[in-house]
Amino acid sequence: MLKIGAGTPREESDQQLFVWPKWSKPKAAPQPLDFAALEAAVRRLISSGKYKTALDQAKDLHKAHGTPASEALLLDAYAARIQSLMEEGLGLEATALLNLVRERYPAAKDRLASIAAANLARSGKLDELLAPLNDPSLSPERRAI
Numbered sequence: 001m002l003k004i005g006a007g008t009p010r011e012e013s014d015q016q017l018f019v020w021p022k023w024s025k026p027k028a029a030p031q032p033l034d035f036a037a038l039e040a041a042v043r044r045l046i047s048s049g050k051y052k053t054a055l056d057q058a059k060d061l062h063k064a065h066g067t068p069a070s071e072a073l074l075l076d077a078y079a080a081r082i083q084s085l086m087e088e089g090l091g092l093e094a095t096a097l098l099n100l101v102r103e104r105y106p107a108a109k110d111r112l113a114s115i116a117a118a119n120l121a122r123s124g125k126l127d128e129l130l131a132p133l134n135d136p137s138l139s140p141e142r143r144a145i
Contacts (some may be wrong), residue, residue, distance in 0.1 A: 016047040034065075034070065035061075035065060035070070038061050039056075039061070039069070039070075039073055041057065041060065042058050042073055042077060043073075043076075045057065046064050046076065046077060046080045049084075051077070051080045051081040052079075053077050054077045054080065054081075055074075055077040055078060055080075055081045056130055057077075058070075058074045058076075058077035058078075059074060059077075060072065061074070062074040071105070074110050075101070075105060077111070077112060078097070078101045079111075082094050082098050082099065082101070082115055083115060084099050085097065098112060
């Protein structure tokens with residue numbers, strides 16, 4: 001069987017021959033950066049107010065590494081994004097994202113409590129904000145907060 005590849009005829013038995021043109025050869029994969037450099041980049045995005053981009057990159061980083069440090073960074077990015085949504089007057093979106101994060105990361109409940117309280121206060125839902133104070137099982141330390 002006669003096949004053509006790279007401009008010259010070649011004979012092949014049972015295999016298909018395909019030669020990548022010189023201009024479209026796949027390039028070598030870039031070397032991965034270390035976690036500290038990627039974390040610093042995400043934190044720079046957060047500090048410069050690019051919360052959505054920071055969140056997207058933190059998600060990718062946590063997906064790739066899956067460590068407690070990457071989860072902490074992801075939660076920081078989520079917190080910054082939720083706060084930015086509240087500041088933009090998008091309380092409904094902030095609440096939805098907050099509930100999503102609570103569902104996915106139950107261990108971060110206490111960490112997100114102050115953000116949730118601020119969101120309730122901004123939206124005027126004082127009954128929901130003060131409801132936990134009526135809970136008799138609430139510790140005195142938690143009541144003080």
